[in-house]
Amino acid sequence: MPFSDTLLAEAESVWEAQYDHPFVTELAAGTLDAAAFRHWVEQDYRYLLDYADVFSLAAASADGEERTARLAETAHRILADEMDLHRSFAEEYGLTPADLEGAEKAPTCQAYTDHLVRAAREGGLATVAAAVYPCGQGYLDVADHMAELADGEHRYTPFVEKYTSDTFRETVSWMRELVDDLADERPGAREDMRAAFHRSAQLEHDFWEMAYTREQWDVTPHQRTAADAD
Template identity: 60%
Template sequence: MRMSDRLLEAGEPLWNAQQSHPFVTELASGTLEESAFRTWVCQDYRYLLDYARVFAIAGSRVRDEETMTHLLGVAHRILAEEMDLHRSFAADYGISQTELESVEKAPTCVAYTNFLLRTAYEGSVAEIAAAIYPCGQGYLDIAEHMADIATTDHRYTPFIEKYTSDEFAESVEWMREFVDRCGERHPGEREAMKQAFLTSAKLEYRFWEMAYTEEKWEREPAPAVATPRSQ
């Protein structure tokens, strides 16, 4: 069995949970609240900056020229193309580029990007491959699921079209092959790959939940006011 298939089998409950999440089903039907989609746009924009960094770090750590070239190319495409798509989504909903760049990461976004960056710096190349895989394969599978259950075109149709495009499917297939190569070359790291994959998959689910609930940091407590001691 391919390593990518082993990971997807281990993550099947998380995949099913993502596909039935109300953010996903309501986006597919076009009924998702605009504020939830705005939250996703802003948070995913911040996420992608770090996702690009992870590919760049991975590119600097691999040894073969072809893989290095591809990973660094993905980092460039995220910054040059996918973030343009988010800027376009944002403009449609009245979000300026300045607002995108200054928005504070929600707790879930912080947790996910910190995990990916820590894996990129401290994990093996095989672990990095497994950690980045759920984002690519997850969006492809979920967007295809959205396309299957959508009954008409609506304001969120461009989202579905982007992540079901041939270009995106090809990029995911490369990630899948990268995972498979790592699993074949480093059999002793398969369990670590599985754990990295499942952690990212759990955070993918939490990312939909974060956007749907418009997650924010809890209000900071007011500073304590010192009371004078009685004499």
């Protein structure tokens, strides 16, 4: 069995939880609260900046011209194509480019990007490939699920169309092949790959929750008591 199939089988419960998440089901129906979607736009924009950087870092450490070129190309596609969708949604929801650039990462977004950047800087190429794979495969599978649930077009249809497009499918297929090839070439890296994959998979689910609840940092000041003074 290809290693990617093993990873996906192990993460089946996480995938099912994503399919059932209200952000996913309500987006598919076109009933998702606009404020929740706006929060997703802001946070995913910030996420994608780091996601693209991770592919660039992977390209710098890749072995072979073909892998290096494809990793660098993927970084460019994220910045040039995928983020265009976010910019168009941002305009629709009254967000300026400055709003997107200035948005503070929510705790879950920060945890996810920290995980990816750490994998890119401290892990080998195999670990990085496994860490980024759940984002691609997760969005494709979730968008396919949304397409099955959707009943007609609505304001979120461009989201579903983007992540079910032939171009996106091809990119995910390449990511999957990269995971399998690296797992075969470097069997000693499989446990690190597995750990990186499962952390990213869990954070993919948590990202939907973050957007749905409009998660922010808790900045409520600590109330000093007499015990604190002692």
